Amino acid sequence: MGGPCDEVFEGKTAEEVANMGGQHIMSSTDAAHKPMREQMAKSSKEEKDKWMVWFKGEWDKK
Secondary structure (H helix, E strand, C coil): CCCCCCCCCCCCCHHHHHHHHHHHHHHCCCCCCHHHHHHHHHCCHHHHHHHHHHHHHHHHCC
């Protein structure tokens, strides 16, 4: 997913994988994930929706 670690998420849909990745990042407490946690916490709905459109596009390429 392009995050701060090598964690691998598998699912049947882009939404499922994105949710797993988001839960992973938001539940982490280490310094490596901190910038991503902060970015996700302050992102507007519009920014989150834009990211999901991008992620679904990447998903569809596979």
